[in-house]
Each structure stands twice: as C-alpha cells, then as structure tokens.
Amino acid sequence: MNxxxxxxxxxxxxxLDLYEVKDSIVVIIDVFRATSTIATALYNGxxxxxxxxxxxxxxxxxKKLNAITAGERDxxxxxxxxxxxxxxxxxxxxxxxxxLVLTTTNGTKLxxxxxxxxxxxxxxxxxxxxxxxxxxxxxxxxxxILGCSAWKNRFxxxxxxxxxxxxxxxxxxxxMHCDSSLMAEDMYNMHKxxxxxxxxxxxxxxxxxxxxxxxxxxxxxxxxxxxVLPQYKDGALIxx
Amino acid sequence: MNxxxxxxxxxxxxxLDLYEVKDSIVVIIDVFRATSTIATALYNGxxxxxxxxxxxxxxxxxKKLNAITAGERDxxxxxxxxxxxxxxxxxxxxxxxxxLVLTTTNGTKLxxxxxxxxxxxxxxxxxxxxxxxxxxxxxxxxxxILGCSAWKNRFxxxxxxxxxxxxxxxxxxxxMHCDSSLMAEDMYNMHKxxxxxxxxxxxxxxxxxxxxxxxxxxxxxxxxxxxVLPQYKDGALIxx
Numbered sequence: 001m002n003x004x005x006x007x008x009x010x011x012x013x014x015x016l017d018l019y020e021v022k023d024s025i026v027v028i029i030d031v032f033r034a035t036s037t038i039a040t041a042l043y044n045g046x047x048x049x050x051x052x053x054x055x056x057x058x059x060x061x062x063k064k065l066n067a068i069t070a071g072e073r074d075x076x077x078x079x080x081x082x083x084x085x086x087x088x089x090x091x092x093x094x095x096x097x098x099x100l101v102l103t104t105t106n107g108t109k110l111x112x113x114x115x116x117x118x119x120x121x122x123x124x125x126x127x128x129x130x131x132x133x134x135x136x137x138x139x140x141x142x143x144x145i146l147g148c149s150a151w152k153n154r155f156x157x158x159x160x161x162x163x164x165x166x167x168x169x170x171x172x173x174x175x176m177h178c179d180s181s182l183m184a185e186d187m188y189n190m191h192k193x194x195x196x197x198x199x200x201x202x203x204x205x206x207x208x209x210x211x212x213x214x215x216x217x218x219x220x221x222x223x224x225x226x227x228v229l230p231q232y233k234d235g236a237l238i239x240x
Numbered sequence: 241m242n243x244x245x246x247x248x249x250x251x252x253x254x255x256l257d258l259y260e261v262k263d264s265i266v267v268i269i270d271v272f273r274a275t276s277t278i279a280t281a282l283y284n285g286x287x288x289x290x291x292x293x294x295x296x297x298x299x300x301x302x303k304k305l306n307a308i309t310a311g312e313r314d315x316x317x318x319x320x321x322x323x324x325x326x327x328x329x330x331x332x333x334x335x336x337x338x339x340l341v342l343t344t345t346n347g348t349k350l351x352x353x354x355x356x357x358x359x360x361x362x363x364x365x366x367x368x369x370x371x372x373x374x375x376x377x378x379x380x381x382x383x384x385i386l387g388c389s390a391w392k393n394r395f396x397x398x399x400x401x402x403x404x405x406x407x408x409x410x411x412x413x414x415x416m417h418c419d420s421s422l423m424a425e426d427m428y429n430m431h432k433x434x435x436x437x438x439x440x441x442x443x444x445x446x447x448x449x450x451x452x453x454x455x456x457x458x459x460x461x462x463x464x465x466x467x468v469l470p471q472y473k474d475g476a477l478i479x480x
Contacts, residue, residue: 011395014254018393153258155251157419177443179397183427190430203417 005143007174009163009181012150013110021117025142027125027133027166028114030107030149031158032204033085033213035230036220038102038237039129040087043226045096048236051108055080058103068095071103075211078103086216087128087226099236106149111232114147124237126162128219128226134169136229144174146181157187157202158221161195164188165223195221245383247414249403249421252390253350261357265382267365267373267406268354270347270389271398272444273325275470276460278342278477279369280327283466285336288476291348295320298343308335311343315451318343326456327368327466339476346389351472354387364477366402368459368466374409376469384414386421397427397442398461401435404428405463435461 008019029035038049052058055071059080062069070083077084085104107124114122120142125133137144146166148159164184167176171185191198196218199205205217219225230237248259269275278289292298295311299320302309310323317324325344347364354362360382365373377384386406388399404424407416411425431438436458439445445457459465470477 011251012255014258015252015393015395018254153255155255155420155423157423160423177446179400179443180395182441183395183397183400183423186430187423187426190426201422203419206417 004173004175005141007144007146007167007171007176007181008178009146009148009167009184011148011155011160011180012153013106013113014153016110016113016117016147019145020143021114021119021145023118023120023143024145025121025123025137025140026114026119026145026147027123028107028111028147028149029125029159029162030104031126031162031220032208032217033087033220034102034104034107034149035124036126036128037085037087037090038124038230039126039226039228041090041095041100042230042237042239043228044090044092046090047097047099048238049230050099050101050236051111052101052103053105053108053112055103058101062101065099065101067099067101069101075208075213086213087219088216106151110147110149122232124230125166127165127221127223129228130162130165130223132227132229134166137166138170138173151204156204158199158204160184161188161191161221165192244413244415245381247384247386247407247411247416247421248418249386249388249407249424251388251395251400251420252393253346253353254393256350256353256357256387259385260383261354261359261385263358263360263383264385265361265363265377265380266354266359266385266387267363268347268351268387268389269365269399269402270344271366271402271460272448272457273327273460274342274344274347274389275364276366276368277325277327277330278364278470279366279466279468281330281335281340282470282477282479283468284330284332286330287337287339288478289470290339290341290476291351292341292343293345293348293352295343298341302341305339305341307339307341309341315448315453326453327459328456346391350387350389362472364470365406367405367461367463369468369470370402370405370463372467372469374406377406377410378413391444396444398439398444400424401428401431401461405432
C-alpha cells in the first residue's frame, strides 16, 4: 500500500510560510476570477498564459510575443492593455492558438511565493476545472497545499469553498491534520446546494457585482465547465 | 439612531495588520485554554492576571509581586513555574485575592500586537465568558475586532467557533463586510448543537487530549460558566 501524502489548506498568502511548501504540489486558487479565466482560456485553446504581477511587464511581454494582454482594476480594463479578466471574453473563436499575458494581483503573488518556497509543481484551480485538479492530485500522490489567493491577504469565502470541494473529493487518500481544511470542507458541504445564492453574501460579490459581473461570478462557481489542468512550466500556464 | 460600528474577525495574528485596529475594541480569543483560564481565575476572585510571553519574565514578576506563576509547554508545568494552564486549577479556594502571572504564547502575542496597533481597549473572551463579552460589545458601540490567537499563526477551529458565537449574538448591531466573520458564524451555527463531539476533530484536541485534558477542553467550550469580563488595564487583566 502506498504511503499517504499530506494535505493542507492555506487561507491567505500571508500564511504560506507556516507550511512545508518544498516538494509539494501547490494549487493556486483565485475563484473570482483569475483561475476561472485561466482554465477557460486554456480550455478554449489558448497556447499558454503568462501570469504577471505588474502592468508594465504585461505590456512589455505582450509586445515582445505579439500576445494578447489582459487585466482589470476596479472592474475596468487597465490602460495600455487590451482585454479584461472575465472568462466570458475568452471564447474559442477569440483565444484559440494565442498567447495571453494576464496581470492579476492576488493569484500571481501566491504563485510566485509558491515557486520561491520550492513547490515541486504549481497548478491552478477553480470550479470550472474542479475534476481535472482532483484527478491530478489523486494520480500524483504527493503532498498537497491548496492555496487560497484571498483578497489583499484577507480570507475570502469563494476560494475556501473551492478548497473544500477538492477536499470533499480526495480526502480519503490524504492525511489531513489541518483545521483550515476541516473548515473548508464543512463550508463546502453546507453551501454546495445553494452556491449561487451563498456567493451573493461574500464581500467579493459586493465588490464585483457592482460592475455588472453577476453572470461571470456564477460561471466561476460552476463545476467542470472548462475542465483542463493548467500547469506552470517555464514561466507560463499550459495544458500538456 | 446611533451610527453602527464595524465588526471584523481576524483568523490569525499573522493577519492582524490587514485591519484597522486603531481605536477598536480587540477581543483576544484563545479558547484552548488561555482565555478560558483567565476568565475562570478572575471569576473565582483572582485580583489580577499578568499575561507574559517569556518564562523568565513570568518568574521575575512572580518573585517581585509574590504572585502565583503559571505556564505549560507540551502539557507539563514549565520548570521554575508553580502551576499549569488548566482552568480547573484555579478554584476560588485557591485563587481568591491572589495575583496570577501567566505565560502563554499565542494569546499573549496577539494581545501585545493589538496594544501596539493602537487598540482602544483589549478584553479576553472564550465560551466561559461569552455573555459578558457580548454584553460589553453591545454596550460600547465601538468598532470591534474579534482576534483569534490561532496556533503558531495557523488558523484553528475553536477560536473561530467562539468568534462565530459572538457574531451570532451581536451582528444585528454592527456593519459586517467580512468573509471571516460570515464563515465563523456559519461554523458556529453548524456545530453549536454538537460542540463536544465536533471539537474532538480539531488539531488542537489531538494535541492536548493526549495529555489527558478532555474535561478541560469540554469546559472551555461551555458557555457562561465563568461569566466575567477580563479587561487589560495597566499591564494586567482585571474585572472592574
């Protein structure tokens, strides 16, 4: 019988350094909306997605690679970029065969922290690619860290719910001594039947819904509508 | 009509600096067991409790004030100190009229962080003094931060459940745009009827129960059995 690996959930990038990241698979979770958009663009045939923290890097890399640049602040496309953060913008007819340079704050920050901490592998997850993430974690049998990107380091519910959904599927195969993971699964079980109404209570909903993004947010909590596994390799997220 | 004040929950001392602590009341929560023991000792007539982070300070202050010194590491009384962290040790016949110098790690650290961040008032809370904390917060009508002491900065369930119990009682009187608070109340509502069995799932239970402290831990989640309000004034926790 195989040795069981461990599973931990980190509720904020600000808590990452409390955990043994080295040689673990880190799942970057940024449900509203970075990792939902990443899964969608790759599912629809994007060649690769380069996540960057700074707008100027986004512009420079976009120019160099003749790639599509995307990013929002406060619900508007950032000046100098071409597209926004909505998964709805990345249909197959638009994104197939193209490279996307995406600037996000919370998710990109956590991704780079995970790499610097020696993660053996970084993948991204959100409800649209729930099954792909779970299948991969089960197949790999390595220690797992479910990393919630949070919002400016503040705990958020939507990332926690996704961590809970993953735990609910795969926990039997892992050792889990982690109150964050117990809580995440409880919250998922409590709300899996009323997800569309529950997310309307979150602080992030109130922040984004004022920009008219309700259908975006519902899409972001819908399982397996863009079921691929984005893996970070050589500076970009790709599907192998 | 009075202006409503805000309420936030911080899930770890490592996240305190994300919030506006200045001029807020901070409730230090360390259910297993520091703030349960503090409420109990004061309820049973202790004159005051001096919380210190370092063992050497505990010994020095105890000697200077001819006070009782207490603290544990790994379930045993620390060498050089007289008593442990169990609320059961602080009966009225023992503690009445005495000063207790208590060394704890997680709770004391958060208390000093709150003071340094400009909190207008610091009180301590746990299930044994749930009502006293709620009544005070309702009476004061100031911004509130429910501060979970966590365990070495890692999120824990028992402190979160207490935050949820407070929120459940007082939320109507506060503005609450805080996912941590929404989660804490959900977790409390989900488990308030099975608290004794639920706490057996927590990581802290597994850590402490191996030292034979099961009855201690059940006491720590029992509401209002030591219903006083410990307030931090001039370096000590007292009941006014």
